[in-house]
Amino acid sequence: MIEKRYVARSPAIAARGLGNETMVMSASSSTLFTLDEVATVIWEAADGATTIEEIVTKKVCEHYDITPEVALKDAEILVEELAEHGLLLLSEEPIPQSSISPMVSP
Amino acid sequence: MATLADPTQRSAVIVEIGGLPIRFRSDDPSFRRLIEKRYAGYVSASGEASFDFKIELAPPGIESGDEDLSVRWDSGRWLMERGDFRAEFNPSTACGRIEQSINPYSFDSVLRIVHTLLLARRGGFLLHASSAIRNGRAFLFSGVSGAGKTTMARLAPPDAALLTDEISYVTRPDGQYFAVGTPFFGELARVGENLRAPIECVYLLAKGLENKIEPIARAEAVRGLLGNILFFARDAEFVKLVFDAAFEFVSRVPVRRLTFVPDARIWELVV
Numbered sequence: 001m002i003e004k005r006y007v008a009r010s011p012a013i014a015a016r017g018l019g020n021e022t023m024v025m026s027a028s029s030s031t032l033f034t035l036d037e038v039a040t041v042i043w044e045a046a047d048g049a050t051t052i053e054e055i056v057t058k059k060v061c062e063h064y065d066i067t068p069e070v071a072l073k074d075a076e077i078l079v080e081e082l083a084e085h086g087l088l089l090l091s092e093e094p095i096p097q098s099s100i101s102p103m104v105s106p
Numbered sequence: 107m108a109t110l111a112d113p114t115q116r117s118a119v120i121v122e123i124g125g126l127p128i129r130f131r132s133d134d135p136s137f138r139r140l141i142e143k144r145y146a147g148y149v150s151a152s153g154e155a156s157f158d159f160k161i162e163l164a165p166p167g168i169e170s171g172d173e174d175l176s177v178r179w180d181s182g183r184w185l186m187e188r189g190d191f192r193a194e195f196n197p198s199t200a201c202g203r204i205e206q207s208i209n210p211y212s213f214d215s216v217l218r219i220v221h222t223l224l225l226a227r228r229g230g231f232l233l234h235a236s237s238a239i240r241n242g243r244a245f246l247f248s249g250v251s252g253a254g255k256t257t258m259a260r261l262a263p264p265d266a267a268l269l270t271d272e273i274s275y276v277t278r279p280d281g282q283y284f285a286v287g288t289p290f291f292g293e294l295a296r297v298g299e300n301l302r303a304p305i306e307c308v309y310l311l312a313k314g315l316e317n318k319i320e321p322i323a324r325a326e327a328v329r330g331l332l333g334n335i336l337f338f339a340r341d342a343e344f345v346k347l348v349f350d351a352a353f354e355f356v357s358r359v360p361v362r363r364l365t366f367v368p369d370a371r372i373w374e375l376v377v
Contacts, residue, residue, distance in 0.1 A: 011342070012342045013342075014345050014346040014348075014349035014350065016349070016350075016353050018324055018325045018328070019324075019325070021325055023325060023328060023329075025332070025345060025349050026345075027340070027341065027342035027345040027346070028340055028342075029340075030337065030340070030345060032329060032332055032333075034325060034329070
């Protein structure tokens, strides 16, 4: 069983929305990532107070034709990868707002 | 812009690029002459500078420029280190210090880094691109090494003023983007003309079998631009400044893909 985990945008990034996509750059490595529409939904919902499971249920499955199991698996892979690059923070506890990068308008 | 006092002008050289005059003080007259010669066309005789660096020369030799570069923010100053130099710059005092051998390449590297730091706060940047002014407008040709930057510069018609074949200098003095000449050159080994003009277009270069210009999506333009902007500092605030500068630029200046056959006809297409 997958552990309950909270996810938050790292403060050590720069990000901007472009249409349905989001471009994110790591401050530590300067690596640039482009998040597609679904990844952008997860990114925007990563507020530190919501778990990955809740994001998938409320933000992804309600708006996209995808089963919760597949969506959760894809979301886990995505957040793990983004966390590895320092773009997302993962925690078993809620993550304080002060540790989170604010959303920037396109 | 505030200028710094000038107590030791005779032992200093002021290099002004993009409207940012930097005084470099050195006790070694041969090194000062070397700077004056290398940056001819960009040496200011006014005596006024906005920034001041003291250069300490070490004996030439053992250190290498091949080591990894480190640029980091520490205790209110930028620290820049590579095998062949150590430098620091305090933006609050507008003063800095460079320790290097008499090697001009070390000095050139520090100069480029310092300008990336100064430009970031002003919404500008240095871009891997050749650039030229024609009919009062600036055109930039951007790409990685081998993409054709120097080729585009070589093919420029006689009425085009070449700003650089390697590193383009993008400034935003009053909300409008300008390209400015630089002394930073590549294979052409020629200092760019010290001129500036509003930027008409940035072309992302690709070599091909025919000449064509294609529009590209904003996301691709941002990616192309960020891939070619020089930034050395691994600092969160600095990265955000550069990232925002690229987005801002793309929202105001056309960025297109230019596929070209390397002959002079390409200039008929771009201008």
